[in-house]
Amino acid sequence: MRVLSWNINGIRRILGNYKSCEEFVRGLEADIVCFQETKAFKSALGASQVSFDTFQSYWSFCHSNRSYSGVCVYSKETPLAVEEGLSGGYTTFSVSIPQLSDEDKLKPLANIHSYNQETLLGQNYHPDFTNVKQLDTEGRALCLDYGMFVLINVYCPAEGDESRVKFKKSFHELLFERIRILKEGGRQIILLGDINIAHRAIDHCDGLELTRTDIGKMEFETKYTRQWMDKLVSDDNSPLVDIMRLFHPTREGMFTCWNQLINARPSNYGTRIDYVLITPGLIPWVKEADIAPSVYNSDHCPVFIDLHDSIPDPHDDTKVLHLKDYLSKPKGAALPPLCASNWDEFNGKQTSLSSFFQPGIKKISPSRSLSRSTTPKNHRDQPQIESFFQPRGRTNSGDHNNPANPTKKQKVDNDKTIKSAWKALMAPKRVPKCKVHNEDCREYTVNKPGPNKGKKFWLCSRNVGPGYDAGGSKRNRADVDSRYRCNFFVWSSHLERDMSGIEDYKSDKQ
Numbered sequence: 001m002r003v004l005s006w007n008i009n010g011i012r013r014i015l016g017n018y019k020s021c022e023e024f025v026r027g028l029e030a031d032i033v034c035f036q037e038t039k040a041f042k043s044a045l046g047a048s049q050v051s052f053d054t055f056q057s058y059w060s061f062c063h064s065n066r067s068y069s070g071v072c073v074y075s076k077e078t079p080l081a082v083e084e085g086l087s088g089g090y091t092t093f094s095v096s097i098p099q100l101s102d103e104d105k106l107k108p109l110a111n112i113h114s115y116n117q118e119t120l121l122g123q124n125y126h127p128d129f130t131n132v133k134q135l136d137t138e139g140r141a142l143c144l145d146y147g148m149f150v151l152i153n154v155y156c157p158a159e160g161d162e163s164r165v166k167f168k169k170s171f172h173e174l175l176f177e178r179i180r181i182l183k184e185g186g187r188q189i190i191l192l193g194d195i196n197i198a199h200r201a202i203d204h205c206d207g208l209e210l211t212r213t214d215i216g217k218m219e220f221e222t223k224y225t226r227q228w229m230d231k232l233v234s235d236d237n238s239p240l241v242d243i244m245r246l247f248h249p250t251r252e253g254m255f256t257c258w259n260q261l262i263n264a265r266p267s268n269y270g271t272r273i274d275y276v277l278i279t280p281g282l283i284p285w286v287k288e289a290d291i292a293p294s295v296y297n298s299d300h301c302p303v304f305i306d307l308h309d310s311i312p313d314p315h316d317d318t319k320v321l322h323l324k325d326y327l328s329k330p331k332g333a334a335l336p337p338l339c340a341s342n343w344d345e346f347n348g349k350q351t352s353l354s355s356f357f358q359p360g361i362k363k364i365s366p367s368r369s370l371s372r373s374t375t376p377k378n379h380r381d382q383p384q385i386e387s388f389f390q391p392r393g394r395t396n397s398g399d400h401n402n403p404a405n406p407t408k409k410q411k412v413d414n415d416k417t418i419k420s421a422w423k424a425l426m427a428p429k430r431v432p433k434c435k436v437h438n439e440d441c442r443e444y445t446v447n448k449p450g451p452n453k454g455k456k457f458w459l460c461s462r463n464v465g466p467g468y469d470a471g472g473s474k475r476n477r478a479d480v481d482s483r484y485r486c487n488f489f490v491w492s493s494h495l496e497r498d499m500s501g502i503e504d505y506k507s508d509k510q
């Protein structure tokens with residue numbers, strides 16, 4: 001059985017690359033598929049996207065105004081119970097212990113079931129968050145109780161500005177406490193997702209460079225997030241094990257995330273911030289734990305564990321334990337309330353939505369289909385190419401009664417302008433060469449929202465790598481490695497101005 005985690009960086013965006021959601025999820029060849037950063041709202045999802053064939057799904061959406069984050073789980077196995085968030089503030093499940101009998105599976109374990117905010121938060125919780133539920137408002141976690149283990153799919157907050165530090169620290173502590181309490185209650189746990197922390201130097205593309213000096217090493221290792229991660233997986237009393245590292249203890253470049261803005265993936269200049277962390281009791285079940293860097297379409301790649309179908313009983317070598325026995329749900333038990341197939345939109349209580357999402361049919365909004373049936377807009381509404389190049393304050397209507405009717409000289413000039421403008425537009429793009437390597441550059445577009453969004457620019461075409469020239473303020477000149485990208489930069493608009501056909505026109509006149 002494969003359990004897979006992937007930060008997909010927007011489900012609507014990524015589905016654009018696939019025929020259907022089913023094709024997308026099935027293609028991952030996993031039995032439990034956990035996504036982070038779905039960036040979706042419930043209203044934007046259709047029936048064919050939340051349940052199909054053997055998969056059911058569970059979602060946590062962002063409840064605040066922030067439109068990012070969101071996590072979901074597609075599962076072939078039916079969990080005993082599902083909970084949104086980490087605090088139990090939204091929905092609380094009856095936590096069961098890993099029993100074998102169907103009857104016992106659903107029995108709540110009193111000491112866990114009765115936890116409250118005080119016991120959950122312990123001593124470490126940040127006092128600024130008086131309401132723990134607040135930490136669950138961004139759609140960052142789902143807890144699924146599969147009986148044999150509790151699976152927690154999490155999207156931890158990223159490095160943010162100062163205003164987010166308290167939120168981030170409190171989220172971490174809440175996650176840790178939830179795991180500690182579950183484990184003390186005798187539960188096995190699989191925590192997976194985008195933890196947003198590159199734990200060790202080996203997990204970071206600049207790890208060697210950053211830890212070369214004693215001071216650098218100290219700064220790297222004592223960073224709050226890394227110390228939290230130590231507490232989670234590396235201390236003697238840690239509840240979890242970094243199973244991917246356990247299977248591949250010395251593998252370098254085992255990265256799961258790459259900066260798209262600097263095109264860092266081709267040279268594998270990345271970080272390992274996506275993890276599968278498990279309680280030691282599950283280790284005998286794990287056949288493989290790895291990353292899937294050949295899967296594209298996001299700035300992250302999937303990570304996964306494969307579980308054995310059966311293992312020898314550690315307590316009685318005459319017996320064999322079967323995974324199916326531990327995961328099967330009691331017959332006749334209902335799907336957990338949080339299951340997407342229980343949503344009003346899809347269970348018959350509200351059917352209007354689903355008709356827009358039939359498989360293979362592109363969603364067409366009623367307003368758009370209406371406008372299609374009306375007369376197409378007049379072509380004159382479209383800007384004509386010449387209009388961009390008309391000299392200001394002059395018309396070219398050709399109207400004989402117009403006092404501004406152009407003279408013959410003006411008309412020739414005007415024709416020349418249009419001709420040269422066309423020439424500039426149709427001319428092959430001039431590719432600038434970078435100064436350090438004297439090699440052809442590559443053109444990029446600004447994606448970041450802001451005044452420059454959509455603007456094009458050229459960069460050195462070499463790959464980024466350790467010591468690439470990110471600019472004087474980012475790296476010491478002495479540390480620059482000239483085998484990688486140099487700091488050449490030019491806006492495309494600046495370049496076009498130098499070579500535009502208008503220059504030809506000017507020289508014609510002289």
Ligand SMILES: [Zn+2]
Nearest residue numbers: 434437460486
């Ligand atoms: Zn260069």
